[in-house]
Amino acid sequence: MTAGEEVLAVSDLDVRYRSGFQAVSGVSLSLARNERLAVIGPNGAGKTSLVSAICGDLRRKASVTGDLRIEGRSVARRRPHVRARMGLGRTYQVAQVFPGMTVLEHLALARIARRRGVGRWLREVKSEFELTDAEAKVIDLLGLRKVLTQRVSQLGQGDLKLVELAATLCAEPQILLLDEPTAGMGSREAENVCEVIETIVALRPSLSIILIEHNMDVVFRVAQRAIVMHQGRVIADGTPDDVRADSEVRALYLGYHAGA
Numbered sequence: 238m239t240a241g242e243e244v245l246a247v248s249d250l251d252v253r254y255r256s257g258f259q260a261v262s263g264v265s266l267s268l269a270r271n272e273r274l275a276v277i278g279p280n281g282a283g284k285t286s287l288v289s290a291i292c293g294d295l296r297r298k299a300s301v302t303g304d305l306r307i308e309g310r311s312v313a314r315r316r317p318h319v320r321a322r323m324g325l326g327r328t329y330q331v332a333q334v335f336p337g338m339t340v341l342e343h344l345a346l347a348r349i350a351r352r353r354g355v356g357r358w359l360r361e362v363k364s365e366f367e368l369t370d371a372e373a374k375v376i377d378l379l380g381l382r383k384v385l386t387q388r389v390s391q392l393g394q395g396d397l398k399l400v401e402l403a404a405t406l407c408a409e410p411q412i413l414l415l416d417e418p419t420a421g422m423g424s425r426e427a428e429n430v431c432e433v434i435e436t437i438v439a440l441r442p443s444l445s446i447i448l449i450e451h452n453m454d455v456v457f458r459v460a461q462r463a464i465v466m467h468q469g470r471v472i473a474d475g476t477p478d479d480v481r482a483d484s485e486v487r488a489l490y491l492g493y494h495a496g497a
């Protein structure tokens with residue numbers, strides 16, 4: 238497959254939580270190989286719900302309808318680990334980590350989980366786990382070598398996000414879904430995350446990225462395209478410049494963010 242080809246297609250996606258609340262309504266989007274798409278919009282717009290539905294993470298929480306295709310194959314009925322094997326990798330707004338485990342053990346866990354799905358994997362996480370060359374590259378890229386054997390409970394929020402990103406990248410996803418990778422960070426840390434993303438893209442030119450992000454500096458630096466969500470719907474889709482100039486977007490979203 239070459240650049241420009243569609244790697245992810247979402248058609249008419251609805252997410253209705255068990256409470257009856259509809260968080261996503263009729264969202265369709267297409268992601269091309271090597272494309273970096275930002276998803277922006279006010280709090281509660283449905284951005285995380287969209288990404289969670291793409292990954293299959295809402296199976297017990299919500300009814301999800303519509304079609305989802307990864308490289309043309311429908312995955313709407315596939316479990317999350319099957320979608321992961323087909324190339325989806327995600328990180329969370331608040332890093333999903335096990336506080337008592339070391340950074341190295343997180344990588345071991347990620348490797349086992351992608352081989353088998355969940356199950357009895359925890360028993361297999363051993364401290365003598367050795368990094369493959371590809372995993373070592375990711376660790377060095379994210380600057381995590383010095384904390385490899387530390388329990389993640391000893392790390393700050395910024396590093397936790399990097400640990401989660403490392404575990405996700407080690408699965409070599411084709412489509413990386415980043416849920417607010419700079420949430421809670423200062424401008425310097427956010428800049429570091431942008432540099433990391435740029436380096437990942439340089440190393441893995443075929444990677445496609447969906448990035449949920451409130452920080453417009455990050456959006457402008459990382460994304461080639463942006464969609465804007467409001468009350469579960471996509472209200473704009475274009476280059477970051479296009480959406481910033483859109484009057485409806487300015488009124489509904491950007492107007493509330495100083496400096497945007």
Ligand SMILES: Nc1ncnc2c1ncn2[C@@H]1O[C@H](COP(=O)(O)OP(=O)(O)OP(=O)(O)O)[C@@H](O)[C@H]1O
Binds near residue numbers: 260278279280287298
């Ligand atoms: N498990 C749930 N049950 C019921 N409603 C939910 C659930 N999870 C999220 N919601 C609601 O769905 C709506 C969309 O939430 P979502 O987290 O997808 O928005 P978001 O755009 O990612 O917001 P933010 O920028 O604050 O992260 C919100 O009104 C939220 O309260």
